Amino acid sequence: MGPHSGVILTLGKVSARPVNTAKGFSGLASDSREVKPGYLFAALPGTRANGARYIADAVARGAVAVLGTPQIREEAEAFGVRFIADKNPRARLARMAAELFALQPKTIAAVTGTNGKTSVAVFLRQIWDAAGFKSASLGTIGVVTREGTRSLAHTTPDPIEMHRILAELAKSGIDHLALEASSHGLDQYRLDGADVAAAAFTNITRDHLDYHRDFDGYLTAKLRLFGEVVREGGAAVVNVDAASADTFVAVARRRKLKLLTVGIAGEGIGLAKRIPNAHGQTLEVSCAGQSYAIDLPLAGEFQASNALVAAGLAIALGQSPVGVFASLRHLKGAPGRLEKVAFAASGAPIYVDYAHTPDALETILKALRPHVAQRLIVIFGCGGDRDTGKRPLMGKIAAQHADLVIVSDDNPRTEDATAIRKAILAGVPQAREISDRALAIREGIAALGKDDCLVIAGKGHETGQIVGDQTRPFSDREEAIKAAVAEGGRPGEPSA
Secondary structure, eight states: OTTTTTOOOOOOOOOOOOOOSSTOOOEESSGGGGHHHHHHEEOOSSSOOOGGGGGGHHHHHHHHHEEEOOOHHHHHHTTSSEEOOOSOOHHHHHHHHHHOOOOOSSSSEEEESSSSHHHHHHHHHHHHTTTTTOOOEETEEEEETTEEEEEOOOSSSOOHHHHHHHHHHHTTTOEEEEOOOHHHHHTTSSTTTTTTEEEEEEOSSSSOOTTSHHHHHHHHHHIIIIIIIEEEEEEEEETTTTHHHHHHHHHHHHHTTTEEEEEETSSEEEEEEEEETTEEEEEEEEEEEEEEEEEOOOOOOHHHHHHHHHHHHHHHOOOHHHHHHHHHHGGOOOOTSSEEEEETTTTEEEEEEESHHHHHHHHHHHHHHHGSSOOOOEEOOOOOTTTHHHHHHHHHHHHHHOEEEEOOOOOBBTTTTHHHHHHHTTTTTTTTEEOOHHHHHHHHTTTTTTOEEEEEETTTTTEEETTTEEEOOOHHHHHHHHHHHHTOOOOOOOOO
């Protein structure tokens, strides 16, 4: 969002009363700079800016109505335009956007959780593609179809952009969509109005505490997907091996959703055995009284979990378990999610991963350990202007699970990068400190011996590094490939 819009922190119940129709307006905007003649302007309250400050600008650009909280009625009506009051204008805006754009893919599945959202969405799209559906995924890496990828500013776009995208996908023939439901997006009602047929939960750990009041606030935002967003009579898929899974199960049962649990303790899809190998892992699972052996070409316990959550969504939405499990043998990882991007001259694999929380970093290091005969090397940093408490925690985790740790810059943003690294090093004092991320990657690859493994964590698919208020071109993937080839290595395997 630009400076003419805000972000709301409070989580409220969606009003059950009828919405004012979006018909009669030529468009909707929550940023006054995007207003055109005949538009409705949503003057949303926020932490960075209050939309009410921009009513005059919106009216000057042609707004014929203003949507906002009852408290700004007098201010809005002073401009001589129609005012629509709602205690929850964000939810109202989302429903109006749904009505204005009208079209949506026939089947929409949404996945929430701290980690795994992108992988589950990408895996589900591949499962649907294998079944012959025209499908797409939407989230952190953008809108992805067989035709290509379109970047997005947010994991879950604002409601106007969200419903515009849904309509565009439907018009292009997309009938199945897998999307990521972020805590910010759920808290800000960006998904309201979408006809979500199935919801999934992967896991939940500490994250975004710079935005949410506390962990309970973060959990409450995630629960909105199950408690309010997914349609009545819809399906719910829960990874029951994760902490707080019982809370999601309870909400699904209270709403009488069609519940399918997955995992070691899963009753819908049970994971009986997981056997790591050089190319991935073999899974033995049970579903509907039948047993299946699946050769999953992806490393890590968490990727097995993500694949089963995606399979659960496909099955909950009506596909045959036989066909779904067969398609898992051909899955490709999501860009920047434990993506094997290159090999060193020694043959050592080089991975790039988006892990930027303590739990995520621990998960990928534990996932790779069974596949590494010698040293596990990790390069990572922490983002600036974000949760500062996780920095020493991530340092300790790296110290516990890696043999060589290189601490470098991530996205320092407006913070002092040296101070960020210092906070990490408090948890891993034996680490090497190399501020220049490109140099850190070159040094990490140069250190790789036979049977070693390197993972570059934190930025994943990102193609820029944010320093101050500038985003400089930078890709962990490209830097790793370039450095590996320069040392006599080669590029790795393509992602989905």
